[in-house]
Amino acid sequence: MKKGNILIVDDNKNVLSALRILLSDYFENISLLTSPNTLISELRDKSPDVVLLDMNFSAGINSGNEGLFWLSEIKKTDEELPVVLFTAYADIDLAVRALKAGATDFIVKPWDNAKLLATLQSAFSLRQSRKEVKKLREKQSVLNREIQKEEDICWGQSPAMQRLLTMIKKVAVTDANVLITGENGTGKELIAKMIHRYSPRAAETLISVDMGAVTETLFESELFGHVKGAFTDAKVDRAGKFEAADGGSLFLDEIGNLSYPLQAKLLSALQTRHITRVGSNKSIPVDIRLISATNKNLFKSVKEGGFREDLLYRINTIHLEVPPLRERREDVPQLAEFFLRRLAKKYNKGNLKFSEKALRKLENYVWPGNVRELEHAIEKAVILSDNEELQPADFYMRTPDETSFVVESFTLEEMEKILIEKALRKYDNNISAVAVELGISRPTLYSKIKKYEL
Ligand SMILES: Nc1ncnc2c1ncn2[C@@H]1O[C@H](COP(=O)(O)OP(=O)(O)OP(=O)(O)O)[C@@H](O)[C@H]1O
Numbered sequence: 228m229k230k231g232n233i234l235i236v237d238d239n240k241n242v243l244s245a246l247r248i249l250l251s252d253y254f255e256n257i258s259l260l261t262s263p264n265t266l267i268s269e270l271r272d273k274s275p276d277v278v279l280l281d282m283n284f285s286a287g288i289n290s291g292n293e294g295l296f297w298l299s300e301i302k303k304t305d306e307e308l309p310v311v312l313f314t315a316y317a318d319i320d321l322a323v324r325a326l327k328a329g330a331t332d333f334i335v336k337p338w339d340n341a342k343l344l345a346t347l348q349s350a351f352s353l354r355q356s357r358k359e360v361k362k363l364r365e366k367q368s369v370l371n372r373e374i375q376k377e378e379d380i381c382w383g384q385s386p387a388m389q390r391l392l393t394m395i396k397k398v399a400v401t402d403a404n405v406l407i408t409g410e411n412g413t414g415k416e417l418i419a420k421m422i423h424r425y426s427p428r429a430a431e432t433l434i435s436v437d438m439g440a441v442t443e444t445l446f447e448s449e450l451f452g453h454v455k456g457a458f459t460d461a462k463v464d465r466a467g468k469f470e471a472a473d474g475g476s477l478f479l480d481e482i483g484n485l486s487y488p489l490q491a492k493l494l495s496a497l498q499t500r501h502i503t504r505v506g507s508n509k510s511i512p513v514d515i516r517l518i519s520a521t522n523k524n525l526f527k528s529v530k531e532g533g534f535r536e537d538l539l540y541r542i543n544t545i546h547l548e549v550p551p552l553r554e555r556r557e558d559v560p561q562l563a564e565f566f567l568r569r570l571a572k573k574y575n576k577g578n579l580k581f582s583e584k585a586l587r588k589l590e591n592y593v594w595p596g597n598v599r600e601l602e603h604a605i606e607k608a609v610i611l612s613d614n615e616e617l618q619p620a621d622f623y624m625r626t627p628d629e630t631s632f633v634v635e636s637f638t639l640e641e642m643e644k645i646l647i648e649k650a651l652r653k654y655d656n657n658i659s660a661v662a663v664e665l666g667i668s669r670p671t672l673y674s675k676i677k678k679y680e681l
Contacts, residue, residue, distance in 0.1 A: 231354075404517040476518055604623070
């Protein structure tokens with residue numbers, strides 16, 4: 228298969244035609260220039276892999292200085308572009324100067340076809356490997372910012388989580404786009420990592436992007452990359468997250484926070500599976516598996532005009548909903564033990580355990596911050612407790628007022644418990660005052676306090 232773009236700059240039209248005939252059987256594209264004056268713009272437009280550059284242009288001047296001048300101009304634009312120089316004189320001094328100035332090789336006119344071909348082909352291979360190294364380096368620098376420590380997972384026994392686990396395993400082995408929804412702290416990111424880990428792309432990278440944190444101005448450069456000089460701070464070429472995820476998975480977290488105009492740009496990349504770096508006009512194919520997550524109800528956002536319907540359908544081939552912790556209370560003890568073991572080890576408090584009552588307190592709380600809040604509550608208790616057995620008082624929970632933002636998702640019993648707790652606090656545990664406030668008898672109040680272990 229023919230591969231590679233060669234740009235030839237020579238003021239002799241006969242030389243150009245002869246080279247075109249010779250090289251067109253071996254290279255994909257041959258561009259010809261009779262004058263170097265448009266050379267730099269040609270580099271940008273055609274992105275050649277190798278330049279074959281004559282040393283002398285102005286009639287009568289055979290010093291080779293013009294060739295050296297244009298060689299340095301090419302190097303300023305793209306330092307790694309191989310340049311092979313062409314001259315009518317077997318001038319060793321000039322050849323040495325050109326090689327010192329960064330030329331890849333030197334060819335003497337009249338040339339030998341086989342030698343010329345071999346020189347250009349090895350210059351092209353050099354270009355390929357330089358590109359590969361550059362891409363790997365860029366990829367590595369993105370990865371270094373991305374790699375997070377693999378978290379151990381504690382998968383609950385609740386039917387809801389078991390169903391979810393079955394779905395995750397089924398979906399992971401496909402290339403389907405997955406949308407994960409659920410409240411903050413339910414474990415959406417963890418699930419994205421699991422999907423990647425169980426997928427055929429596991430050996431490649433999972434790249435995460437927090438869409439809520441990407442500013443309007445940096446969106447394109449973050450996601451699609453940029454070329455040197457595309458804007459003031461673009462000092463070097465940089466791959467974006469799409470390219471870094473090539474062959475692997477791309478996790479777009481908080482996708483519901485993306486502004487409407489940016490949604491269109493994202494959609495276009497997802498539809499075409501091609502991106503264009505900022506400042507370049509070259510379209511680059513990307514092979515990614517897309518996983519998105521949000522705590523928003525995107526179907527509602529579509530109805531309200533805040534989210535593009537076409538984008539939603541593109542990202543949610545499979546929809547996984549992670550239930551809040553209060554709807555899978557049976558998982559709390561297992562999760563709590565898991566975090567206690569991990570955190571006790573971290574803080575060198577090996578023998579810590581929960582008292583029965585403390586565990587019950589954790590089970591009964593509504594966890595508006597879900598698993599993350601449970602983990603933090605245990606971490607605080609582990610750090611602060613002086614006893615081997617953690618007691619209810621070691622766990623600070625948010626007051627009902629602080630949790631009121633999730634009130635609409637409480638059950639009747641949870642609401643009742645919250646109201647009683649609030650009244651007890653308000654009247655400093657004065658049972659008569661609380662019973663009057665809530666409009667129930669003292670015995671009823673006592674039985675409820677017992678029931679809810681307040
Ligand atoms: N099943 C689980 N096993 C162990 N740890 C978990 C589990 N679920 C959640 N966590 C822990 O809870 C914390 C929050 O999880 P994660 O960041 O995945 O949630 P999220 O839904 O993506 O949150 P947000 O929407 O706020 O970004 C993390 O520290 C995570 O390790």
